[in-house]
Amino acid sequence: MPNANRVFHLTAIRNQVRPSGRLWSPAADVYHAGDGWVVKVDLAGVSIDDLEIVLSDSHLMIRGCRRDTFYREGYTYQQMEITYSRFEKQIEFPCSIDAATLTHDYRDGFLLINMRCK
Amino acid sequence: MSESSEKPDTNPPTPPASAQVGPKVPSEQAASNGKPGQPFEIAVLALQNTTLFPETVVPLAVGRQRSVAAVEAALATPEKLIACITVRPESTAGADATSSELYSVGTLVMIKRMERLDDTMHIIAQGTERIKVIEWKQQEPYLRALVQILPEPRIVDSEGVEATKRNVQAMIQQALALLPGVPPEVRVAILGSVEPVRLAYFLGSILNLGVEQEQKMLEAETADDLLHLAHVYLARELEIIQLRSKITSEAQSEMDKAQRDYILRQQMKAIQKELGEDESGERAEAEMLRERLTAAELPEEVRKESERELKRLERLPAAAPDYHVIRTYLDYILELPWRKSSEDKLDLNEARKILDEDHYGLEDVKERILEFLAVIKLRPDTKSPILCFVGPPGVGKTSLGRSIARSLGRQFERLSLGGMRDEAELRGHRRTYIGSMPGRIIQSIRRAGVNNPVVMLDEIDKLGNDFRGDPASALLEILDPQQNNTFRDHYLDLPFDLSKVFFIATANQMGPIPPPLRDRMEVINLAGYSDPEKLQIARRYLIPRQIRENGLNESQLRIEDEAIELIAARYTREAGVRQLERNIGSIARKVALKIAQGQVESVTITADIKDYLGAPKFYPEQARKELPAGVATGMAWTEMGGEVLFIEATLLPGGKGLTITGQLGEVMQESARAARSYLWSHAAEFGISAEMFRDYGVHLHVPAGAIPKDGPSAGVSITAALASLYTGRRVRPDTAMTGEITLSGLVFPVGGIKEKVLAAHRAGIRRIILPLRNEGDVEEIPEDVRKELQIAFISRINEVVDVALEMLVSNPPPPIAIGRDHTAVQPDSEVAAVRQV
Ligand SMILES: Nc1ncnc2c1ncn2[C@@H]1O[C@H](COP(=O)(O)OP(=O)(O)O)[C@@H](O)[C@H]1O
Numbered sequence A: 001m002p003n004a005n006r007v008f009h010l011t012a013i014r015n016q017v018r019p020s021g022r023l024w025s026p027a028a029d030v031y032h033a034g035d036g037w038v039v040k041v042d043l044a045g046v047s048i049d050d051l052e053i054v055l056s057d058s059h060l061m062i063r064g065c066r067r068d069t070f071y072r073e074g075y076t077y078q079q080m081e082i083t084y085s086r087f088e089k090q091i092e093f094p095c096s097i098d099a100a101t102l103t104h105d106y107r108d109g110f111l112l113i114n115m116r117c118k
Numbered sequence B: 001m002s003e004s005s006e007k008p009d010t011n012p013p014t015p016p017a018s019a020q021v022g023p024k025v026p027s028e029q030a031a032s033n034g035k036p037g038q039p040f041e042i043a044v045l046a047l048q049n050t051t052l053f054p055e056t057v058v059p060l061a062v063g064r065q066r067s068v069a070a071v072e073a074a075l076a077t078p079e080k081l082i083a084c085i086t087v088r089p090e091s092t093a094g095a096d097a098t099s100s101e102l103y104s105v106g107t108l109v110m111i112k113r114m115e116r117l118d119d120t121m122h123i124i125a126q127g128t129e130r131i132k133v134i135e136w137k138q139q140e141p142y143l144r145a146l147v148q149i150l151p152e153p154r155i156v157d158s159e160g161v162e163a164t165k166r167n168v169q170a171m172i173q174q175a176l177a178l179l180p181g182v183p184p185e186v187r188v189a190i191l192g193s194v195e196p197v198r199l200a201y202f203l204g205s206i207l208n209l210g211v212e213q214e215q216k217m218l219e220a221e222t223a224d225d226l227l228h229l230a231h232v233y234l235a236r237e238l239e240i241i242q243l244r245s246k247i248t249s250e251a252q253s254e255m256d257k258a259q260r261d262y263i264l265r266q267q268m269k270a271i272q273k274e275l276g277e278d279e280s281g282e283r284a285e286a287e288m289l290r291e292r293l294t295a296a297e298l299p300e301e302v303r304k305e306s307e308r309e310l311k312r313l314e315r316l317p318a319a320a321p322d323y324h325v326i327r328t329y330l331d332y333i334l335e336l337p338w339r340k341s342s343e344d345k346l347d348l349n350e351a352r353k354i355l356d357e358d359h360y361g362l363e364d365v366k367e368r369i370l371e372f373l374a375v376i377k378l379r380p381d382t383k384s385p386i387l388c389f390v391g392p393p394g395v396g397k398t399s400l401g402r403s404i405a406r407s408l409g410r411q412f413e414r415l416s417l418g419g420m421r422d423e424a425e426l427r428g429h430r431r432t433y434i435g436s437m438p439g440r441i442i443q444s445i446r447r448a449g450v451n452n453p454v455v456m457l458d459e460i461d462k463l464g465n466d467f468r469g470d471p472a473s474a475l476l477e478i479l480d481p482q483q484n485n486t487f488r489d490h491y492l493d494l495p496f497d498l499s500k501v502f503f504i505a506t507a508n509q510m511g512p513i514p515p516p517l518r519d520r521m522e523v524i525n526l527a528g529y530s531d532p533e534k535l536q537i538a539r540r541y542l543i544p545r546q547i548r549e550n551g552l553n554e555s556q557l558r559i560e561d562e563a564i565e566l567i568a569a570r571y572t573r574e575a576g577v578r579q580l581e582r583n584i585g586s587i588a589r590k591v592a593l594k595i596a597q598g599q600v601e602s603v604t605i606t607a608d609i610k611d612y613l614g615a616p617k618f619y620p621e622q623a624r625k626e627l628p629a630g631v632a633t634g635m636a637w638t639e640m641g642g643e644v645l646f647i648e649a650t651l652l653p654g655g656k657g658l659t660i661t662g663q664l665g666e667v668m669q670e671s672a673r674a675a676r677s678y679l680w681s682h683a684a685e686f687g688i689s690a691e692m693f694r695d696y697g698v699h700l701h702v703p704a705g706a707i708p709k710d711g712p713s714a715g716v717s718i719t720a721a722l723a724s725l726y727t728g729r730r731v732r733p734d735t736a737m738t739g740e741i742t743l744s745g746l747v748f749p750v751g752g753i754k755e756k757v758l759a760a761h762r763a764g765i766r767r768i769i770l771p772l773r774n775e776g777d778v779e780e781i782p783e784d785v786r787k788e789l790q791i792a793f794i795s796r797i798n799e800v801v802d803v804a805l806e807m808l809v810s811n812p813p814p815p816i817a818i819g820r821d822h823t824a825v826q827p828d829s830e831v832a833a834v835r836q837v
């Protein structure tokens, strides 16, 4: 375990508090590709059933929940660095994307969202 | 921990259902986002002394067995969620508290990371929603409860919330300025955070408010309440932060000063060592002071006090701030001439010689001074009054003081009181003030080095006073023979005997001097010099002195009388000789330069002085050849000496009453009214038709220049001008007048006769009208001036008509034609031309 992670040594030191949202938010890349966009979201381990993608005006909202499906009886955690539970990611575009046709796919653990504007 | 500072992009707009891909989030806690959802069961982590708020990320260390078990149970679920609920402050059980010792409202927490170190689990917890316990399900091995998500605090009054939020952000800004340890990303996060609820929760988690108040915030149902609490708590906290930072910085500067002093002392020691001086400098210093104290002739009280101070000094380290203060004080005491007097050598003949040596003329003044000195000589212990020289600038007041000191063989100290406003300037500041010093009186005594110097209190009429205390009353005590033998300066705080000091005061006017002070003084007036006197003073004193001071000798610079007269008349306007001396000085400097440059060997200054002094600066008022009816020549007294002025009256056809322009003021108006009324009521006597008063108004112009106090002395001149106007008989141009009048026609005496007459004489006037009761003052007028004058004394106003107005009138011209036409009513263009400056 890298030393950099040992920030949390003591009980609730006040100035270690950080403001946050209610949920977590995955990282994403956005490519401008010809007449559309390709959005790549770091969302491994999220079942497609737990995913919701919403387009509205100029933003794209991705939300869902990552659940740990590997845990079994008899396991105990030694270390946990992957964030589970509900997430939310909103991406702003410089133009309206309301009318885009949208396809999505999982490749190598990334969620790929393809948006074609006519 | 990059995730912990993710972009806080929650509360998205409700998406249109159309673009939805895939099914709804099926999580069991899916009903969040502010809407209370289905109850669910969850592991509970009991928090002690802290509260975890939604929308904050906090690292937690988990060590208690039961807590570890709760976290492990949470990690065993797919979403790694746990409820954090705070133990009530009154509980002593800590993390082992039973469910009943916990609050019932807590926070649903996402465990973002976990690592184990020894037996402790370190987790990073992110608060997501508020939850409420519906039912406790289990106590052991860890707490478990059925909970329900509580709605997010809603905004009731959005404007109020916005206002409070702005307030809070401003306060945070102040607080952050005083808290250097706050990481920059936190600064950005709170100041940038625009969401009021998140801002409040974050404040709740960093402020160290104590569990009870934190819980209050957590349980707040509305954003309004929540933010209000945050505001109140923050205000209190800010006060504490500010106070703390003030204390710290004060301690800091205190330390800086002590540190600085210490370093300087160390350096001094090093230097002393270098110089081979005793290392224990402090001891030596105290020892030396003791020796000096023993040797000094000090009054008993002073000795006692200074020994006490010396003992204090010995106990102090040299680095102590007080050490220096005491040292300076003791030095001062040692240097003061407590008992030391110079010996008077009072020989009246010698004194006379010295006064004559230093001053031309001033016979009466010198006489008075000698009388005064004779009294001192005869009865040295009498409490004599204070001499006070009163007169315009440059008449020799200060230099007479010096002469007196010289003739007595005493030290001379001059103390200018002009503009002094603060009593402490005279009496000093208490020693407790940093950098305090004795007042000017004690300072001048120390400079003199004896306790019987001549101290000149210069410009006593210019003494100010304001809220800082009245220096005049301090002066009263200083000049009071009953009190001044125990004069207490604030700094010395010991009585000093001033009774041997010979005080002399000077003033330009008696008016502003407070009466109690005036009563204590023996006033000697110096009126100013006539032109012939100025010539003599210049020849005998000023020129030789300026020649000397500019490194010349008598053969190198000669100034002819003509030149001196010209300087006095055209380059200066003064009663004294100060400007005259200055002008002679600048001639001498220019000549010295020429000689030094080898241009010439010697210079004689004739009437052609333009090369040296430029164009003449003054054209003195000259008596006019002829005065139109309605104009009279008056004489006024000013601080600079005397002046002649022309009072002009004009008829205003169809006008009414009296219009006065120029020098205004009540007294002047009263004089004018009295003069007019008198003439009116005696119209027949003067051959004036009463219609003149009824049908014409009068415009009276009294030029500015004379000081307002001298107003009444224009009464006679105003009467003459009006009488001339109404009768058409002109006022004789060679005649000037002064005097106060009453309604009943009496003429009262006025002041400044000598100055006025001298000024009139300078202006070429040869006939003077004075009040009868001023007859005695004529003695003051130098003989050579007086013999050229014809002086008439009057006691009633009708006499002025006889003396001043021309007897022969051809035909009294019609009123309108008198003097000037209508437009000339305004100011005195003619007078201005004569007086051009
Ligand atoms: N009667 C005098 N004889 C010689 N010098 C005089 C006489 N009166 C004034 N002075 C000189 O004029 C200068 C101005 O006098 P000063 O004493 O400063 O005037 P004051 O104190 O009245 O303003 C001084 O150099 C002084 O010696």
Ligand SMILES: [Mg+2]
Pocket (backbone or CB within 6 Å): B394, B397, B398, B399, B458, B506
């Ligand atoms: Mg003076």
